[in-house]
Amino acid sequence: xxxxxxxxxxxxxxxxxxxxxxxxxxxxxxxxxxxxxxxxxxxxxxxxxxxxxxxxxxxxxxxxxxxxxxxxxxxxxxxxxxxxxxxxxxxxxxxxxxxxxxxxxxxxxxxxxxxxxxxxxxxxxxxxxxxxxxxxxxxxxxxxxxxxxxxxxxxxxxxxxxxxxxxxxxxxxxxxxxxxxxxxxxxxxxxxxxxxxxxxxxxxxxxxxxxxxxxxxxxxxxxxxxxxxxxxxxxxxxxxxxxxxxxxxxxxxxxxxxxxxxxxxxxxxxxxxxxxxxxxxxxxxxxxxxxxxxxxxxxxxxxxxxxxxxxxxxxxxxxxxxxxxxxxxxxxxxxxxxxxxxxx
Ligand SMILES: *Cc1c(COP(=O)(O)O)cnc(C)c1O
Numbered sequence: 001x002x003x004x005x006x007x008x009x010x011x012x013x014x015x016x017x018x019x020x021x022x023x024x025x026x027x028x029x030x031x032x033x034x035x036x037x038x039x040x041x042x043x044x045x046x047x048x049x050x051x052x053x054x055x056x057x058x059x060x061x062x063x064x065x066x067x068x069x070x071x072x073x074x075x076x077x078x079x080x081x082x083x084x085x086x087x088x089x090x091x092x093x094x095x096x097x098x099x100x101x102x103x104x105x106x107x108x109x110x111x112x113x114x115x116x117x118x119x120x121x122x123x124x125x126x127x128x129x130x131x132x133x134x135x136x137x138x139x140x141x142x143x144x145x146x147x148x149x150x151x152x153x154x155x156x157x158x159x160x161x162x163x164x165x166x167x168x169x170x171x172x173x174x175x176x177x178x179x180x181x182x183x184x185x186x187x188x189x190x191x192x193x194x195x196x197x198x199x200x201x202x203x204x205x206x207x208x209x210x211x212x213x214x215x216x217x218x219x220x221x222x223x224x225x226x227x228x229x230x231x232x233x234x235x236x237x238x239x240x241x242x243x244x245x246x247x248x249x250x251x252x253x254x255x256x257x258x259x260x261x262x263x264x265x266x267x268x269x270x271x272x273x274x275x276x277x278x279x280x281x282x283x284x285x286x287x288x289x290x291x292x293x294x295x296x297x298x299x300x301x302x303x304x305x306x307x308x309x310x311x312x313x314x315x316x317x318x319x320x321x322x323x324x325x326x327x328x329x330x331x332x333x334x335x336x337x338x339x340x341x342x343x344x
Contacts, residue, residue, distance in 0.1 A: 077216030154285035181207030
């Protein structure tokens with residue numbers, strides 16, 4: 001498969017904006033920078049940020065064992081996903097394939113970009129229906145989204161199903177690994193060499209505890225990364241975000257400890273949910289949230305709101321009738337949740 005043939009002609013022909021920091025990258029503190037019309041008086045953020053976020057990438061590169069050249073950072077995964085749409089999907093012409101129930105942004109971004117959506121619902125175990133998916137593909141199917149672990153169901157997809165899809169889909173397969181740090185499943189980042197049509201996205205918003213700074217990560221071949229770099233806004237990740245990401249990534253043991261605490265607490269939560277009389281099913285989770293079926297999701301959701309607890313009502317999602325999604329909180333928060341669920 002040729003990646004070049006998948007790129008929109010407009011994007012292939014694009015002459016990217018060249019920022020001051022693209023044309024000269026100084027790494028010496030004693031240089032005099034009079035090139036970017038900045039205010040020269042130092043306040044910590046008076047200079048434009050590194051457009052390629054090299055320090056953040058070097059830390060991620062060590063952590064994830066992948067070269068910086070195969071990485072692109074965005075203002076949240078949402079920006080990364082939007083860049084992928086704009087690189088590969090021609091408005092009013094191309095389509096994407098999504099597997100509901102799943103993360104809502106894929107179809108929202110498709111709608112914003114005037115891209116068709118082919119939905120192939122997951123099966124009763126929330127696994128992809130591989131044959132049905134491949135049957136839906138047409139000459140304009142550019143992106144296939146596999147969210148694993150999947151939001152809102154919480155499960156990771158079977159490796160063989162994913163492999164078959166990556167190997168047989170004639171477009172770009174985007175594997176959204178927002179929750180991979182909670183999972184025992186191996187990241188697909190290690191498979192990038194093998195599959196040139198693979199894009200893996202991750203985020204600092206979940207396990208890494210930095211939803212507020214908006215930092216999403218895209219891993220792909222150098223060929224794909226260079227296309228995305230051409231179309232991204234030049235300074236898309238701001239200086240404060242880069243600084244905070246650097247300081248947090250340098251304390252990675254703390255993040256790993258938090259992840260293991262959250263996973264222990266998830267087990268406690270599942271145990272306790274089992275004792276709630278109107279909870280009829282708890283779906284296996286490979287993430288930091290639990291999907292559970294109750295007698296009347298909307299009623300229970302509203303009751304929790306009245307008690308000051310906000311969860312996610314997923315009852316309108318295909319295959320999720322009367323399902324609620326609970327994010328794992330601190331032990332104290334989870335206790336409040338369970339006590340409240342018992343009392344209502
Ligand atoms: C939370 C989440 C993201 C993260 O989005 P950010 O924009 O990076 O905060 C991405 N994908 C899925 C499936 C998610 O649930």
